[in-house]
Amino acid sequence: MGEYHRGEMDIQEQSATYDFFMGMTKWGSLAVAALVLALTLWFCTSAGFIGGLIPAVVLVAVGVAVLRDKPAAEH
Numbered sequence: 001m002g003e004y005h006r007g008e009m010d011i012q013e014q015s016a017t018y019d020f021f022m023g024m025t026k027w028g029s030l031a032v033a034a035l036v037l038a039l040t041l042w043f044c045t046s047a048g049f050i051g052g053l054i055p056a057v058v059l060v061a062v063g064v065a066v067l068r069d070k071p072a073a074e075h
Contacts, residue, residue, distance in 0.1 A: 030063040
């Protein structure tokens with residue numbers, strides 16, 4: 001127990017894993033939302049394939065613009 005010093009461990013791998021997981025969650029959620037929108041409009045309305053595809057593409061474009069990584073603010 002005397003060998004342990006709080007806050008001195010290298011956490012680079014844990015940080016990289018967390019960043020990867022959060023990125024996959026973010027982009028995966030956008031993909032699922034676009035897929036659900038496209039399939040719902042295609043099969044549950046009279047919009048058809050193109051009527052479902054266009055709103056899904058718009059959702060992906062807006063999602064990419066909103067969810068992309070922003071540069072860190074420098075102080």
